[in-house]
Amino acid sequence: MKSEPDEFSIDDLIKAENSTVHWDGIRNYQARNFMRDEMQPGDGVLFYHSRAKPLAVVGTMNVASEPYPDPTQFDxxxxxxxxxxxxxxxxxxxxDVQFTARFDPPVTREQIKETAGLEDMMLIKKGSRLSIQPVTEQEWNIVHELAGRDPI
Structure with a gap:
């Protein structure tokens, strides 16, 4: 899941009550479908800071709820x-997502591009700008290895 840190950062997630927030505002059908149809409570999620320097995976979250209607669509x-x-x-x-870990230092987009086993990761595919993207188990494990952390 991608977020611009000036809109919502990993620090904002950590500061939230129980380090948990609802991931609202998704208005792309494919991203919505990934969240609605593929994500299950307990699934791990990479938190990526987009439009940041550096572009990077800054930590992880877990899916903390079943999908439910985004209330902002009605407001x-x-x-x-x-x-x-x-x-x-x-x-x-x-x-809802809940903070699980911070990567210090973060795993940069450049590291991901240069790492064997991540060449097919949707994040680095040309033209792939979705804010929610699937990650394979292999990609999850390699990103954790780059972060110097055991996969959760």
């Missing part, structure tokens, strides 16, 4: 409001 005062979405037929879903 006319929210920048994520969707007038075509209804409570009976919501378009946008979210999951």
């Amino acid at each position: 006319p005062d929210s920048k994520y409001f969707d007038p075509k979405s209804t409570k009976e037929n919501p378009r946008w879903m979210l999951v």
Whole structure:
């Protein structure tokens, strides 16, 4: 899961109550489908800072809930409001995530690009800008190895 640190950073996640937040505002159907259809409570998630220097995986989170409707889609005062979405037929879903680890130092995009076994990682594919992307078990393990941490 990607976030711009000036919008929401790993430090913001750590400071949240129980280090847990709902991951709202996803307005891309493919990213929504990954979250809605593929993520399950207990799944590990890489936290990636986008539009940052350096671009990097800065830590990990766990999925802390089943998917449920994103309440911001119903709020006319929210920048994520969707007038075509209804409570009976919501378009946008979210999951709660909980902080599990910080990578210090972070695993940079350049490290990922240069590491054998990560050449097919969606994160570094040209044109892949989704804020939520699948990660294989092998990719998860290699990123943890680069971070000097045991996979959780």
